[in-house]
Amino acid sequence: MFKAMAMKVEKVSELTTNRLSLYLRCLEGLAEAGRLTISSDDLAREFHFNSAQIRKDLAYFGEFGVRGKGYEVETLRDNLRSILGLDKCHKVALIGAGNLGSALVDYYGFHQRNFHITAVFDSDPDKIGQRVKNIEISDMKNFSSVAKRDNIEVAVIAVPGTAAQSVLEIVSAAGIKAVMNFAPVPLKVSSDVKLNTVDLTTSLESLSYFLAQPPRTNGSETLLKSARAQGFTAVKNKR
Amino acid sequence: MFKAMAMKVEKVSELTTNRLSLYLRCLEGLAEAGRLTISSDDLAREFHFNSAQIRKDLAYFGEFGVRGKGYEVETLRDNLRSILGLDKCHKVALIGAGNLGSALVDYYGFHQRNFHITAVFDSDPDKIGQRVKNIEISDMKNFSSVAKRDNIEVAVIAVPGTAAQSVLEIVSAAGIKAVMNFAPVPLKVSSDVKLNTVDLTTSLESLSYFLAQPPRTNGSETLLKSARAQGFTAVKNKR
């Protein structure tokens, strides 16, 4: 199917894998639009990436292109899905059945990406036993046993900052290796656990800082910039 | 009050300001715990930063420390708040009254950081006129006039990916300069607008990639790593 997969043992930067995620989304759009083939230059132009970076990112995982022609859209899309592990279903436990947590249960992106929330936990006695979207809220005390029973691979932490560290320790002790955290606190974790913190507070404060700066007198410059989220490039591109 | 503020015109990296946000949170905790003074070394040890980096980050904005002594916790905290513009209230418009959007209206972090959601927009006729937490949902058609009337400075986009680009253009045309986006699509924006995309899809896929990798045979290594969110360091720290 594909020539070389994970052949290079050298470490791939998280910046690279984050970009793969973007490339995949672009390719899905292109495939839906019926595009058969695309060059790294076209992809770069259309989505404001750098073409060399696209090629380098892909090269970590094999040779997917055809010289003189470009990349086959559907093939590359499928390869990226496979590289990112999106061809397998992942069972997710949500911890914290507050506003944010409850919204996440419905989050379309989870379903779309083969992430299935199959358990919800809280420590509030008033919530335990209630249902969120047909999932009964379990007592956090039972996390380990329920997680093992349900083969949970991923935990989503949506509890107040004060509780986050202790929740993380329970989760980690239960053998969960992948955690998404929404609590805006610096957490410590064993190095074999992958922890992604989505830090809304810092994002907000970044906006606040921007607003506090004197407006750049850019003249009549109206350059478009691509809307890369934090985490896609190490260095802000000047143009 | 402070010796030098914003004296250096040289550009401050977003990585730096993101870290200021973390330092601030640490200092708030320390102040609450009654700590009066702290050295960059202690701060680094306790929260897993690098002490030189802390000093350098702060040095962009002035000389806040006392040689041989360290930093005064409350003073530095107040300075950071001011630098980040958190001493002023920011009016926020939420666009998209779905699950995620509605949850955000309640998000404690907004209130805590002086961000006040004063308007909610949607384009679904069934939702317009309804209320989310006492805020009436307005027609997105009226965004510009309502935003001007209410002095909105910040827009939060929580609409489906397909609608995000056109919403962003409306927001941008209305003169909004700071946008937080939750739609997982690459958006294009004029360069005088600050756009922070919170990309849950990429975060998820990053976890998925991690799970798809063969487990690192780290031996018995049990290093703790600090839980920095994406966007705080350009380079993943090895230890």
Place this chain on the structure above:
DNA sequence: TGATGTGAAGCGGTTCACAGCC
């Protein structure tokens, strides 16, 4: 003495530019 502030070194990611191949 002890900790800050900072020049310089180190390092990793991005971009350039082109050899190699279809």
Place this chain on the structure above:
DNA sequence: GGCTGTGAACCGCTTCACATCA
């Protein structure tokens, strides 16, 4: 001819190490 894959240059962020100062 056109585009990929990639070594090398480049660039910016991080870290070191120390002069400086309370």
